[in-house]
Structures are given as structure tokens and as C-alpha cells.
Amino acid sequence: EPEVTQTPSHQVTQMGQEVILRCVPISNHLYFYWYRQILGQKVEFLVSFYNNEISEKSEIFDDQFSVERPDGSNFTLKIRSTKLEDSAMYFCASSERDYGYTFGSGTRLTVV
């Protein structure tokens, strides 16, 4: 069964550093998303991406965050100048139109 692949599975970074979380969506999917889940809390929407541009973003997704699809397969989330409160599980997802998402297995980001 097709999968969404996320790397790395766990990343530890110093506060103030930049991190890039990587995702390879399912090849025939056209819609891409990033979500985050702070430990013990619910899953929160960050951003959706279609046709090489952001289609929707949440209030969480401020200037500290950016997304990019640098080639035909990867979809990245960049977090500039990380803060302690950015520590969370970050999920990438992709979908076909009107189908349920397929989520990746997540990247656990720890900011120290």
C-alpha cells in the first residue's frame, strides 16, 4: 500500500536553530498538508498546499514557518529560529480529491 514517508523520525535541535522536516507524499496525490501535535494535545492544522502554492494556513503558521516542494517528490516544512514551544510531533499528509488523507509516521521535534 502506498505510504507517505517522513524523515527524520526524530530531530533534536537547539533553540534558535533552523530545522527542515522532509516528506515524500504518495506519488499520484496532489494535495499536501502539515499538521502538528503537541504531546498530549489534539492534532492541529498548519498548512495545506496545492499546485505549488499554499491554499490555506492556520494562525500557527506564521513567518517562522515555510513550506516548499523543491522537486517532483519532496514536500518540506522549514521552521526558522526554533522555540521551545515548537517541540511537537509534525505530521505530513497527502490526499486525492475528496478522499481521506494518508498521514506519514511523523517527525518528533525536540527543541532544547
Place this chain on the structure above:
Amino acid sequence: AQTVTQSQPEMSVQEAETVTLSCTYDTSESNYYLFWYKQPPSRQMILVIRQEAYKQQNATENRFSVNFQKAAKSFSLKISDSQLGDTAMYFCAFRLGGATNKLIFGTGTLLAVQP
């Protein structure tokens, strides 16, 4: 704005028994989708079942079925013949029709299946 409410933070069920997890939602739209996702200790998000709002028939996937009450805006998940591997956090989620629309999650129900 759409909201999703899961009023049961934790539930427990004996192996082989049946359990029902509750979910209510609020929307003024008519075209939407509802989902249940399972999150085991590995924290991966796994789609369990989906329901299109325009379909009257309740969705079923093996031991998992839903009771979709559109007028009441209720979407409960029934797990039959519970297995130890069903132990997980279960999230109810809502999505408007239109491919780029976000998923809105409830706060989750932690289900423990007891041997």
C-alpha cells in the same frame, strides 16, 4: 466555524467485547466528510473509517462501523470484538467538501482494551 467534540477522554473495554466512541460536530454546511483516525503508541495516524455526509448508509470496515446521525450531528464509532491491538487514541475528524480543506480534529478518546 466547524467544531468537533469528543466527550469521552478515556474508555476501557474487555477483549472481545463491543465499545462505542462518541463524536459530535457542528457545521452549517451540507457537503462534508467525517473520519475516525487511530493513533497507537507509535503515534502514527491511521485512517479507520470515513463517511460522506451525502450517504445515508453507515460506513463499515470489518469490525469497525459508524452510526451517522446527520440531523443530530453525531458520528459514533463502534468497535466489535475488541482486540488488544485496538488499544490506541481515537480521533474523530471533520472535513468540508473540496480537496484542499483542512481536517478538524476532536480532542481524542484513549481506548484501553483489557485482556
